[in-house]
Amino acid sequence: MDLDTLLSFRWSVMLPEFIILGVATLLSVIDLFMKKESSRKPLAWLAGAGILAALIAIFMQLDIEVTSILYDTYRLDSFSKAFKILLLLGTLLVIVLSSNYKKEDLEENRGEFYYLLLAALLGAMMMASSADLITLFVGLELLSLSSYVMAGLERRNKRSNESAFKYIVSGGIATAITLFGMSYIFGLTGETNLFKIAENMGNLELLEHSFLIVFAFIITFAGLTFKIAAAPLHMWAPDVYEGAPVPVTAFLSVVSKTAGFVILLRVIIICFIAAPGIDKEPILLQVQPYVMVLAAATMIIGNVTALRQRNIKRMFAYSSIAQAGYILVPFVSNSSLIFELIWFYLLAYLFMNIGAFTVIQLLTSQEGSNDIGVFRGLFRRSPWLAVPMTFFILSLAGIPITAGFIGKFGIFMGALGLEQPQYWLASVMMATTLVSYVYYFNIIAIMFFRDSDGTKVSIPGGMAAVLAFCAASVLILGVMPDLALDFFYGNFDVNEFFMQIETEVHTHDH
Amino acid sequence: MNTWLLSILILSPLLGVLVLLFTPSQDEKSIKWIGILGTLFPLGTALVTLSAFNKSGEGLQLAEKFQWVSYEVFQSNGDVSYPIFYEVGVNGLSMVLILLTTVVSVLAAIASYSIKKDWKSYFILFFLLEMGMIGVFASQNLFLFFIFFEITLIPMFFLIGRWGYLEKEKAAYSFLIYNGVGSAILLIAFVAMFMKTGTMNFEQLAYTFSLPQSELSDMNITKDFKMGMLIALLLAFAVKLPVAPLHSWMVKVHVQAPPPIVMLHSGILLKIGAYGLIVFGAGLFPDQFESLAFIIGLFGLINLLYGAFLALTQRDMKRVLAYSSVSHMGIVLIGLAALNEAGMTGAVFQVVSHGLISALLFFLVGVLYERGGSSQLKDFGGVAKRMPIFAGVLLAGGLASLGLPGMSGFISEFMAFLGLFETMPVLAAIGTLGLILTAVYVLRAVLAITFGTEKELSNAHDLSSTERIPAFILLAAILFIGIYPAWLSDMLRPTLDSILLGLGG
Structure with a gap:
């Protein structure tokens, strides 16, 4: 060059x-x-x-x-x-x-x-x-x-x-798995560019090796899910x-x-969009059950294990595992809805989770403990901390007039709007959401229903700004989700995602 | 003005929230006054709405509609958008229920004098709850309905869990989880219907589902799908109503929640279940509803008898009333199962009538608890001597509950059974047993409290002037409907007619 x-x-x-x-x-x-x-x-x-x-x-x-x-x-x-x-x-x-x-x-x-x-x-x-x-x-x-x-x-x-x-x-292991999967993709197509891979995946010769394609998919997918927990x-x-x-x-x-x-x-999506699976069926349809089982397992494990946690950071770890499970559900829907659903949910998730962690940071550092008891009587002590936290938790639990509800509603639309509606996946999601009520509302109960001898929590200006911003966003996106959706539709064209650019620069040079 | 009337009505309780935010939280007296005034404003707005409402008019009135959320799906065969609208409107049925909501809310706010702590947050939640209840009845699409439905859930959780009696937290959780199951099923059914038909509007949905099967097949809607949806909806609202064996949460709530909240819960919130059954069950899937009529009637009968039997054996007045609610909701189911005009009218009358009666009785139990520090039947006796007015109102409420002619309870029970005798005489015949049981348990409980040997009460004095307002107003309403039911039935006729038309009656 x-x-x-x-x-x-x-x-x-x-x-x-x-x-x-x-x-x-x-x-x-x-x-x-x-x-x-x-x-x-x-x-x-x-x-x-x-x-x-x-x-x-x-x-x-x-x-x-x-x-x-x-x-x-x-x-x-x-x-x-x-x-x-x-x-x-x-x-x-x-x-x-x-x-x-x-x-x-x-x-x-x-x-x-x-x-x-x-x-x-x-x-x-x-x-x-x-x-x-x-x-x-x-x-x-x-x-x-x-x-x-x-x-x-x-x-x-x-x-x-x-x-x-x-x-x-564990990250190293996941990286190894990812690379292993990618090596299959490279081996099958001889390319590292995603679009060229997609092109070569449609190659007729590959039909004989469709088993390998499925294998490559499963390994790569598994490795990449490490980051989303x-x-x-x-x-x-x-x-x-x-x-x-x-x-x-x-x-x-x-x-x-x-x-x-x-x-x-x-x-x-790009690599496997045109790839054939076993028996020439599109692979993305064929591996649907695999993705669905992963999503369901993630939701179940995350929500059920969160029930037993007393450590607030661990509880939120499991909660975020569960949330990842919800966001995996749109992968099952093959419509373009997948992008806006995931984008919106992640946007909502950003506000509610960072907001919640702001409160957690303030409380755990003041009390010097990570036990869920730090929330004890928070409403009495610091109502301006308890009320935003309630919004974040309601949003994480997917209760209406919060951004989390709109996000979840969209995911439901994605799952039930398919040719074959995924009723059981939607049911798993709804059932695990119910399970999540127990630990989410437990925090609320501790904040509001228990009395405490604790002291007021001092909130530095920067933290207060983050709290206010996140709480306002959670509510505004819950009442007027079109603000975000219109922004998305107005500025982003998801078709671009699939558009391969003809590189007019001198490709013969190298 | 008229075009925004309903939205103003829905949001009107928020005015109270706004005022409360700027009130010092220790000022008990002004907070309680704001609490009462804050519920008077929605009542006033509801009355204005009533005056703008054309009683004989058919269909939806005062409707508002604008686009709210829009999802676009890019598909190979062109973009499909799934717009979600903000749609509100009222028909006779929802108008009556909104009126009931605002009236009971005012009375519950007055009854809230008994609340001992955290008045400010109590009334903020109270107003949010009222907004949710009005919204549920005014919404005209599934999305909005669901949102308001859930909005009622959260304030209730707090109100039970913070201001209730000894086992309040357990009751709050029980309420949350059971109702959560209900709304989970509801949400799946709503989204499934939305994705199949592309609309969430009640009328459009009813129209779509009434199309001949050949056209429905183009939309991938099978008979099984319709049946599945109906069963899901019935299940969801059965939790809310509640239908035995899903009633345990409701008994806990009625025993543990503070009296004013129980007034609202038993008076209005349970009625959302009945409203849902009528609007979604019979309204959207009339054919399927007809084929399930016997099962619905059977469950109604079980509710009626089971609730009555259990009410007969309870030692706690609150529990007697809670099981009596279960029993009375059975009559709603029985009326619906009859599938004819008499039955339908009976069911709707029962919704309104029981809303008033149970609000009155739970209010009185609250008073009783305040006087004696208990609601156990054994702790009371001969109350009539020291508290004659109280005893009189309690007796009147009890008589209304057992269906004495001239009171609202009679009309509804009579109509419901009249309807059922026409279509399922055997069920109806067994059901009359329930009416006898009702008389027995009501009189047993009421007489045990009012007459007999006088028991010492820590704080025995008759109804104070504040307490008389809710008691007398509710009693007057019960009598009014009992004596002049035409007022109510005129309001309801157009709505009932259109539902009956769908049922082919």
Whole structure:
């Protein structure tokens, strides 16, 4: 590749990524020259400003048509824009959380945290834009490696260390599984570009090896579900969520999970859309039962195990496993509804989960305990904390006039609107939702019905802003979901997702 | 003004919430006054709505409609959009129930003088509950109905769990889970219908499902699908009504919840179950409903007798009334199962009448509890001596409950049985046993309290002037309907006629 080719690409497509990369580099340099004792809060501000700038850059890119650079390995399409907004928004809120996170032994490490977070974000954004297995994998690893370090950031906390270690071991295994699956995809098609893979998958010769295609699908799918913490690769989540600092937990449960869904959609839908399964049936139809069983198992395991948890972070780990199960349901529907359903649910999930973690962080750090008892009598002590928390929990439980309800309603529409409505999957989802009422409303009961001798919880300004923003969003999206849906339909065209770009750059050059 | 009237009515309880937010939470007296005034505003709006409502007019009135949520699906054969509308409107049936809701709410707010703590949050939740109840009856599509249906759930959970008696939390959970099951089934059925027909509007759905089978097959709607939907709906509303054996949650709620909330719950919320059965069951799937009529009648009979038997054996007045509610809801089912005009009218009359009677009786039990610190029958006796007015109202309420002619209970029971005798005489004949049992358990409980040897009460004084308002108003309404049922039946006729038309009666 010569310089001319390199310059011929529209690098402006990567503007948001460049901003994040630049800020992350800048932060690491500043951190190096800062005195050990001085507060790292300015770094948080800088990181936040960088993310805001990247968000603005994405909003400026909204009108740009589908473009791809670097030989169609890096795409700017509606799909990537829509999900990058979620990733950036989620990380922005996590930054506020982390800048207010107080723990004695974390102070010295603070600086690292911000640029690791940005690096992880960069990885996630790359995943959203990649159209090549190689770049996808690089993005995935960038996200994973940064997350492993972040989980172990509290160096003197045994739990945190344990959490990082478990995360890295199980993450490594999942990566191996993913790569194993990808090697099959490459072996069958001889390509790493997703669209070329899709093209070659339709090849008649492959019909004889349809068993291998199904195998490749199952392995890749299983490996990729690690990030979203779906069964059977969910075991890491409770331990990691429990040990990691709260802002990291919030990041893992929201941003990292969103990235997991992004890569799942990219790889699975594009690669296998035209692929034949056994007996020439389209593979996506054939593996439906497999995906459905995974989704059902995830919902059941997450919700039922959450019932027994006394540790609030573990409970939310299982809750987020269950939520992943709900979001897997749209994968069963083969209509284009899948994108908006997943996007909307993840948007709602972002607000409700980060909001809940904001409250959890405030309470656990004040009380020095992770027991569910920290919520005791919260309504009496700090009504302005209890009321937003109630909204978040109602939304997580899918109660109307919250964003979570609209999200769940959409997922139901997806599951029941098929040629063959999936009644049993919808029933499993509804039944497990009912189970979730028990532990979600238990928190509410503890907040409202129990009396406590605890003290008022002080809420720093930044946290109050996050709380207000998340609570307002949960309610507004619950009452006027069209605000988000119209934005989605107005700016994003899901057909772009499938559009292969003819690379008019000199392909003969290499 | 008229075009927004219903929305204003639905949102009117929120005015009270707004005022309360700016009231200091320790100021008990003003909060309670705001609580009462806040329910008067919806009542006033409901009366304005009633005056704008054309009693003899058919179909939907005061309807409002605008697009709310839109999902678009890109498919190979073109884009399909699934718009969800905000649709409200009233017909005779829902108008009556809205009126009932606002009236009972005012009286329950007055009865809330007995609430001892956290008045501010109590009334905020109370208003949200009222909004949910009005919304349920005013909604004209499944989505909106479901939303309001769920909105009633959450305030109830808090109201039971925070302000109830000893085992309040258990009762709150029981309420939440049972009703959760109901709404889960409801949601699946609603979404399934929406995805098949592309509409959520009641009238459009009723029209679509009434199309000949040949046209329905194009939409992939089979007879089995319709039957499945009807069974799902019946099941969902059977939890709410409640139909035995799904009634245990309701007994717990009636025993544990604070008296004003029980007034609302027994008076209005249970009626949502009956309303759902009429509007969705008989209204959307008349043919299938007809084929299930015998089973519905049978369950009605079981409810009637089972509830009455259990009411006979209870030692706690609250439990007597709770089981009496189970028994009386059986009459709703019996009336519906009759599939004719008399039966239908009886069922709807029973909904309204029982709403008033049970609100009155639960109010009186609340008073009793306040006087004696108990609701056990054995703790009371000879109340008539010290509290003559109370005893008189209790006796009158009891007589209304057992269906004394001249009171609202009589009309409904009479009509329901009249209808059933026409179509299923055997069931009806067995059912009359229930009427006798009703007389026995009501008189047993009421007489045990009012007469007999006088028992010492810690705080025996007759109904205070605040307590007289709800008691007398409810009693007057019960008598009014009993003496002049034409007022009610005129309101209901157009709605009932259109449902009967669907049933082919």
